[in-house]
Amino acid sequence: MSENGTLRRGRPGYDQQGILDVAVAAFIQYGYDATSMGVLADRLGLSKSAIYHHFASKDEILDRALDTALGALEGVLERADAAHGRAADRLDQVLRGAVHVLxxxxxxVTLLLRVRGNTEVERRALARRRAFDKRVTTLVSEAQAEGSLRSDIDVRIVERLLFGMINSIVEWYRPGGAEDADRLADDVIAIALDGLRMPTSNRVDELLG
Amino acid sequence: MSENGTLRRGRPGYDQQGILDVAVAAFIQYGYDATSMGVLADRLGLSKSAIYHHFASKDEILDRALDTALGALEGVLERADAAHGRAADRLDQVLRGAVHVLxxxxxxVTLLLRVRGNTEVERRALARRRAFDKRVTTLVSEAQAEGSLRSDIDVRIVERLLFGMINSIVEWYRPGGAEDADRLADDVIAIALDGLRMPTSNRVDELLG
Incomplete structure (x- = not known):
């Protein structure tokens, strides 16, 4: 169950990833500050020292949790950059990929979105989020410059509204619901890139003309 | 400064609205539970009894604050309903109106969006939010039925994604910034209804054909 044998060193049932999953659920329910290592130990049915065997501190648990979300989002950007092609297509790929990560x-991701920068770990996570947002903003600029996206909206506003829509999914999405990630990604792309309104011929003339 | 003379009955500088503004800022900064009437009194430079002169309880302050946001959003829907006309145009009006309220x-609105239903006051506010969302969802259905909005996306998902985008504005909007409410409302409508992508002739054929 665990390649490097960390499971065998802990109590049965929890490897490092298992502890992380339980800790993240507790941080979301009670807040990070209110969740002590003692609360975590109770939830896991482990001693505090068993947790310290896997993580040096509560801060390290948070760091690893935020890195899980940020690493996955950054991976989406890496893959889109590697794909080359039109910027609009790469943006499409990034938005779909972000929905899948969520x-x-x-x-x-829920935990990441609640980070407010109260600790050094949180501030580093916020800096990585800003760097991610900046790279997406650059992609929007490139898509505007190549003529594939409308250029009458500030690129920073575009990026914020797009990720506002995507990030809001954490508020209501429940695994196993009617919408799987592919369908949800299609819906986000349909709204963000093509819009909800059926085009009138006036509107088509205006855009093409 | 106050039509009904409530200002004169309190200490100089704070009428009921002024107390509400300070309380909402404190609830956002510290959280509702962590903000005691003593903390509020300190912030206002008032005695607790001076606050109780205006509000029977902390719960009543929260109730009034949430009612301020909900009442404004409900007002947007009332005005759109009163306008009759095409459902798509009324939806346009609701989305613009909601951006203005934000x-x-x-x-x-920031406080309203943080409500999780921990108290009776919060549960009533959540019920009003759900009723608002349901009326907007109905409006989206009507717009699909009249053929003015694409009908290949579940109406509840459309409503959630639209308000996910709009509500995310509270995360970054700062009064006095480059974007005024009218411009921001235009941007939201441009993305949500018309989409970011410049239409290719293929796409136009697909939508019109």
């Missing part, structure tokens, strides 16, 4: 790592 | 009553 659905696949829902509690981790 | 910008005009930023702290009040």
């Amino acid at each position: 659905v696949d790592k829902l509690p981790y | 910008v005009d009553k930023l702290p009040y």
Whole structure:
């Protein structure tokens, strides 16, 4: 169950990832500050020293949890950059990929979105989020420059509204519901890139003309 | 400064609205539970009894604050319903109106969006939010039925994604910034209804054909 044998060193049932999952659920329920190592130990049915065997501190648990979400989002950007092609297509790929990360790592992204920068670990996570947002903003600029996205909206506003829509999914999405990640990603792309309104011929003339 | 003379009955500088503004800022900063009447009195430079002169309890302050946000959002729907006309145009009006409410009553809406239903006052506010969402969802259904909005996305998902985008504005909007409410409302409508992508002739054929 665990390649490097960490499971065997802990109590049965929890490897490092298992502890992380339980800790993230507790941080979301009670808040990070209110969740002591004692509360975590109770939840896990482990001693505090068994947790310290896997993580040096509560801060390290938070760091690893935020890195899980940020690493997955950054991976989406890496893959889109590697794909080359039109910027609009790469943006499409990034938005779809971000929806998948939200659905696949829902509690981790939920925790990331609540970070306010109260500790050094949180401030580093916020800096990585800002760097991610900046790279997406650059992608929007490139798509505007190549003529594939409308250029009458400030690129920073576009990026914020797009990720506002995507991030809001953590508020209501429940795994196993009617919408799987692929369908949800299609819906986000349909609204964000093509819009909800059926085009009138006036509107088509205006856009093409 | 106050039509009904409530200002004169309190200490100089704070009428009921002024106390509400300070309380909402404190609830956002510290959380509702962590903000005692003593903390509020310190912030206001008033005695607790001076606050009780205006509000029977902390719960009543929260109730009034949430009602400020909810009442404004419900007012947007009332005006759109009164306008009759095409459902798509009324939806346009509701989305624009909601952006204006967010910008005009930023702290009040921020507080509303944090409500999780821990008290009776919060549960009533959540019920009003759900009723609002349901009326917007009905409006989206009507717009799909009249053929003015694409009908290949579940109406509840449309409503959630639209308000996910709009509500995310509270995360970054700062009064006095480059974007005024009218411009921001235009941007939201441009993305949500018309989409970011410049239409290719293929896409236009697909939508019109």
